[in-house]
Amino acid sequence: MSHPQIPPAPAMLPEWQVGTWLNAPQPLTLQGLRGKVVLLHAFQMLCPGCVAYGLPQAERVRKAFAATDLAVVGLHTVFEHHAVMGVEALRAFVHEYRWRFPIGVDDPDGLGGPSLTMARYGLRGTPSCLVLDRQGHVQLHHFGPIDDLVLGALLGRLIAGPAPHGEANGKANGAALEEGAVCTPAGCGAVPTHR
Amino acid sequence: MSHPQIPPAPAMLPEWQVGTWLNAPQPLTLQGLRGKVVLLHAFQMLCPGCVAYGLPQAERVRKAFAATDLAVVGLHTVFEHHAVMGVEALRAFVHEYRWRFPIGVDDPDGLGGPSLTMARYGLRGTPSCLVLDRQGHVQLHHFGPIDDLVLGALLGRLIAGPAPHGEANGKANGAALEEGAVCTPAGCGAVPTHR
Amino acid sequence: MSHPQIPPAPAMLPEWQVGTWLNAPQPLTLQGLRGKVVLLHAFQMLCPGCVAYGLPQAERVRKAFAATDLAVVGLHTVFEHHAVMGVEALRAFVHEYRWRFPIGVDDPDGLGGPSLTMARYGLRGTPSCLVLDRQGHVQLHHFGPIDDLVLGALLGRLIAGPAPHGEANGKANGAALEEGAVCTPAGCGAVPTHR
Amino acid sequence: MSHPQIPPAPAMLPEWQVGTWLNAPQPLTLQGLRGKVVLLHAFQMLCPGCVAYGLPQAERVRKAFAATDLAVVGLHTVFEHHAVMGVEALRAFVHEYRWRFPIGVDDPDGLGGPSLTMARYGLRGTPSCLVLDRQGHVQLHHFGPIDDLVLGALLGRLIAGPAPHGEANGKANGAALEEGAVCTPAGCGAVPTHR
Numbered sequence: 133m134s135h136p137q138i139p140p141a142p143a144m145l146p147e148w149q150v151g152t153w154l155n156a157p158q159p160l161t162l163q164g165l166r167g168k169v170v171l172l173h174a175f176q177m178l179c180p181g182c183v184a185y186g187l188p189q190a191e192r193v194r195k196a197f198a199a200t201d202l203a204v205v206g207l208h209t210v211f212e213h214h215a216v217m218g219v220e221a222l223r224a225f226v227h228e229y230r231w232r233f234p235i236g237v238d239d240p241d242g243l244g245g246p247s248l249t250m251a252r253y254g255l256r257g258t259p260s261c262l263v264l265d266r267q268g269h270v271q272l273h274h275f276g277p278i279d280d281l282v283l284g285a286l287l288g289r290l291i292a293g294p295a296p297h298g299e300a301n302g303k304a305n306g307a308a309l310e311e312g313a314v315c316t317p318a319g320c321g322a323v324p325t326h327r
Numbered sequence: 328m329s330h331p332q333i334p335p336a337p338a339m340l341p342e343w344q345v346g347t348w349l350n351a352p353q354p355l356t357l358q359g360l361r362g363k364v365v366l367l368h369a370f371q372m373l374c375p376g377c378v379a380y381g382l383p384q385a386e387r388v389r390k391a392f393a394a395t396d397l398a399v400v401g402l403h404t405v406f407e408h409h410a411v412m413g414v415e416a417l418r419a420f421v422h423e424y425r426w427r428f429p430i431g432v433d434d435p436d437g438l439g440g441p442s443l444t445m446a447r448y449g450l451r452g453t454p455s456c457l458v459l460d461r462q463g464h465v466q467l468h469h470f471g472p473i474d475d476l477v478l479g480a481l482l483g484r485l486i487a488g489p490a491p492h493g494e495a496n497g498k499a500n501g502a503a504l505e506e507g508a509v510c511t512p513a514g515c516g517a518v519p520t521h522r
Numbered sequence: 523m524s525h526p527q528i529p530p531a532p533a534m535l536p537e538w539q540v541g542t543w544l545n546a547p548q549p550l551t552l553q554g555l556r557g558k559v560v561l562l563h564a565f566q567m568l569c570p571g572c573v574a575y576g577l578p579q580a581e582r583v584r585k586a587f588a589a590t591d592l593a594v595v596g597l598h599t600v601f602e603h604h605a606v607m608g609v610e611a612l613r614a615f616v617h618e619y620r621w622r623f624p625i626g627v628d629d630p631d632g633l634g635g636p637s638l639t640m641a642r643y644g645l646r647g648t649p650s651c652l653v654l655d656r657q658g659h660v661q662l663h664h665f666g667p668i669d670d671l672v673l674g675a676l677l678g679r680l681i682a683g684p685a686p687h688g689e690a691n692g693k694a695n696g697a698a699l700e701e702g703a704v705c706t707p708a709g710c711g712a713v714p715t716h717r
Numbered sequence: 718m719s720h721p722q723i724p725p726a727p728a729m730l731p732e733w734q735v736g737t738w739l740n741a742p743q744p745l746t747l748q749g750l751r752g753k754v755v756l757l758h759a760f761q762m763l764c765p766g767c768v769a770y771g772l773p774q775a776e777r778v779r780k781a782f783a784a785t786d787l788a789v790v791g792l793h794t795v796f797e798h799h800a801v802m803g804v805e806a807l808r809a810f811v812h813e814y815r816w817r818f819p820i821g822v823d824d825p826d827g828l829g830g831p832s833l834t835m836a837r838y839g840l841r842g843t844p845s846c847l848v849l850d851r852q853g854h855v856q857l858h859h860f861g862p863i864d865d866l867v868l869g870a871l872l873g874r875l876i877a878g879p880a881p882h883g884e885a886n887g888k889a890n891g892a893a894l895e896e897g898a899v900c901t902p903a904g905c906g907a908v909p910t911h912r
Contacts, residue, residue: 178618183573196476213614221606228568228603281391284479285486292484373813378768408813411806419798423763586866671781674869679877681870 143270145262148207148249150236152219154226160205160234162268169202169290172262174209174238174250177217177225179258185277186259187231192280193287194233201291206235209250209258214240265290338465340457343402343444345431347414349421355400355429357463364397364485365459369404369433369445372412372420374453380472381454382426387475388482389428396486401430404445404453409435460485533660535652538597538639540626542609544616550595550624552658559592559680562652564599564628564640567607567615569648575667576649577621582670583677584623591681596625599640599648604630655680728855730847733792733834735821737804739811745790745819747853754787754875757847759794759823759835762802762810764843770862771844772816777865778872779818786876791820794835794843799825850875 147162162170173190175182187206194204210217219237226235238247245251253262256275263272263286272278272286342357357365368385370377382401389399405412414432421430433442440446448457451470458467458481467473467481537552552560563580565572577596584594600607609627616625628637635641643652646665653662653676662668662676732747747755758775760767772791779789795802804822811820823832830836838847841860848857848871857863857871 178614180619192474192476196474196480213618216606216608216611216614218606221611224568224603224606229570279387279391280475281387281479281482284476285391285483287476288480288483289487291480292487373809375814408809411801411803411809413801416801416806419763419801423798424765582864582866586864586870669777669781670865671777671869671872674866675781675873675876677866678870678873682874682877 143273144268145264145270146252148236149239149252150207150249151239152237154223154235154237155232156234156236160203160236162264165203165205165264166268167266167295168200169197169266169287170262170264170268171202171204171287172207172264173204174207174253174255174258174260174262176208176210176212176258177222178213181277182259183229186261187229189278189280189283190233191231193283196284197287197291202287204233206231206233207238207249208235209238209247209255209260210240211246211250211257214244263287263290265293266295338468339463340459340465341447343431344434344447345402345444346434347432349418349430349432350427351429351431355398355431357459360398360400360459361463362461362490363395364392364461364482365457365463366397366399366482367402367457367459368399369402369448369450369453369455369457371403371405371407371453372417373408376472377454378424381456382424384473384475384478385428386426388478391479392482392486397482399428401426401428402433402444403430404433404442404450404455405435406441406445406452409439458482458485460488461490533663534658535654535660536642538626539629539642540597540639541629542627544613544625544627545622546624546626550593550626552654555593555595555654556658557656557685558590559587559656559677560652560654560658561592561594561677562597562654563594564597564643564645564648564650564652566598566600566602566648567612568603571667572649573619576651577619579668579670579673580623581621583673586674587677587681592677594623596621596623597628597639598625599628599637599645599650600630601636601640601647604634653677653680655683656685728858729853730849730855731837733821734824734837735792735834736824737822739808739820739822740817741819741821745788745821747849750788750790750849751853752851752880753785754782754851754872755847755849755853756787756789756872757792757849758789759792759838759840759843759845759847761793761795761797761843762807763798766862767844768814771846772814774863774865774868775818776816778868781869782872782876787872789818791816791818792823792834793820794823794832794840794845795825796831796835796842799829848872848875850878851880 153159171193173186175186190204208222238249240247261274261278265271348354366388370381385399403417433444435442456469456473460466543549561583565576580594598612628639630637651664651668655661738744756778760771775789793807823834825832846859846863850856
């Protein structure tokens with residue numbers, strides 16, 4: 133008699149710890165975004181790869197999808213050069229580069245290490261890209277650049293998925309990423325589950 | 328007394344009229360591709376926009392998705408300079424640029440006008456991009472460049488859609504393109520329906 | 523009795539006012555660079571055009587020419603967001619982006635306006651690009667992006683020009699920029715001459 | 718007893734063998750271009766590197782310099798796929814891509830090998846780029862892509878060089894390319910000298 137094989141429950145993220153928001157009239161919460169697909173872009177303002185690839189891609193995503201379907205959220209996750217990447221520096225950076233999506237300043241650990249949410253989410257560096265489905269399940273947990281086609285395909289699939297209160301949720305969204313997707317099990321596995 | 332509003336049935340394409348295939352061991356048919364999402368890229372080998380944008384994008388799509396989910400098909404739809412874009416010229420072009428997806432040579436009309444399938448499909452020029460869902464419904468009918476994110480989102484949604492023998496097909500796939508999609512009603516409306 | 527028409531003497535720059543140097547074992551002076559062609563790139567670390575175009579071009583120039591012929595010098599000319607573009611912020615920026623050429627921190631005016639050398643050189647904004655010939659004459663005084671071909675042509679011509687102690691200097695190097703050059707009379711005219 | 722070291726005379730090109738010209742009211746000759754710097758761009762219309770890099774660069778050069786100083790000349794040097802890169806095919810290609818500089822069709826050898834001028838000039842493939850100074854000396858003989866800055870520097874230097882009837886010609890123009898230049902001695906040495 134064999135035990136049934138049960139797929140692992142999709143990872144859920146705990147709430148971020150953000151003291152200051154830019155481009156947002158009021159603080160955002162993961163709970164408040166439930167029902168939308170969420171692209172969470174973790175960056176540092178002095179990270180060349182973020183400036184050249186990650187942030188412009190986040191801005192393109194914001195423009196390509198309806199705000200009712202998808203939310204783009206930036207997260208300033210500082211883990212180096214803390215003294216020169218504070219809130220005022222970030223504010224000038226956002227102003228000059230004209231990023232339009234909401235950006236949360238991840239709370240520092242106060243010890244010069246990675247910021248708090250960065251550590252809790254198991255992010256390996258910047259740029260990192262997390263994608264949550266409408267139920268809040270982590271569907272992508274990626275460090276480094278990611279191709280527009282691949283990211284677009286994932287977002288398109290998730291946007292078409294069931295709304296959070298539908299009964300058939302589990303089936304479609306529990307599906308693992310297809311071959312060729314960039315989510316490493318190791319990376320996703322490091323994410324603390326919400327409970 | 329009002330008539331009920333019935334959404335128009337999704338357009339189906341008639342079979343292409345292709346006498347010669349490159350990069351294919353045997354002729355492809357739309358019917359034979361049923362069950363897969365299909366990206367049909369119509370181009371001319373001397374069309375600058377095709378060489379710079381359309382064909383490289385088709386190649387990127389081929390690499391980004393599993394061949395079991397999606398088929399990329401090129402269609403050489405000549406409507407000008409017929410004498411110098413014949414099969415042998417195309418063969419040299421494909422060899423030098425190393426395109427790997429199957430390419431069909433659309434049959435000429437013999438009168439110097441647009442090739443036969445190009446006319447039947449209502450293509451306005453090159454590059455044109457058509458996307459069919461697993462049931463063969465036209466979900467995109469686009470002339471000109473299209474963004475990787477937008478195209479990726481559509482392909483990702485359709486790949487996740489139901490297989491052709493599922494009963495719930497009509498619902499998900501009959502949905503019109505969302506706001507912001509590039510399929511112009513005029514363009515799609517020009518597509519002859521199958522039977 | 524008519525006065526003879528004498529062409530205006532080529533503009534000479536006064537020394538910059540730089541308190542801190544990065545990527546340089548000791549302070550650089552214009553006088554000390556005499557004999558080489560000099561590309562002076564004025565930028566701000568939070569200026570998107572500088573990060574995307576100006577600084578990478580300065581780095582390409584550094585690599586394309588022999589250090590015995592040409593010196594690339596960066597000048598951090600802050601005129602806004604002073605509080606977050608101090609020396610330590612610049613140091614982190616230079617470290618992360620791996621700029622290799624010497625960069626001088628232009629002295630602030632202490633009043634929140636353009637830095638001192640920026641004002642004295644009549645720079646209109648960032649990125650600005652000044653090119654000096656081997657004698658120190660200003661041959662280009664340009665605000666905004668400039669094409670690699672055009673910049674390369676000017677540098678190649680000046681590098682081939684006479685060394686500073688040759689007697690025939692004036693002739694070749696006093697020549698105005700050819701048609702199509704980007705130095706605006708207004709901009710150049712604002713440059714104070716060196717006694 | 719030592720022999721004096723005499724630098725090798727700069728290579729001169731024999732006239733090209735071109736039966737048909739596009740974008741030119743009448744045939745061009747090297748002799749007729751004497752006095753201008755000449756950028757000779759050898760390409761094939763089905764060569765991806767030519768279409769992506771070489772031809773656009775030639776067009777940029779044409780726009781960046783005064784026609785009285787520099788002539789850009791294309792040379793269609795076919796060495797493969799002869800049947801599909803004839804004059805009519807080239808004409809359609811030039812029309813569609815809107816190349817504006819004169820293009821000569823290098824005479825074929827009639828045996829399916831490299832075209833005649835290509836062989837006489839010792840070109841290794843396409844794209845190839847030759848630069849002649851105002852006296853007609855070969856100053857660059859390069860196969861493959863070449864950086865805009867490096868090419869611009871060479872052109873700027875040569876344009877500033879003496880006109881063909883000046884007595885001081887030899888000195889400036891006989892100078893070898895500086896360190897970092899792309900002309901390989903082997904490549905240049907393969908060029909047949911005139912006379």
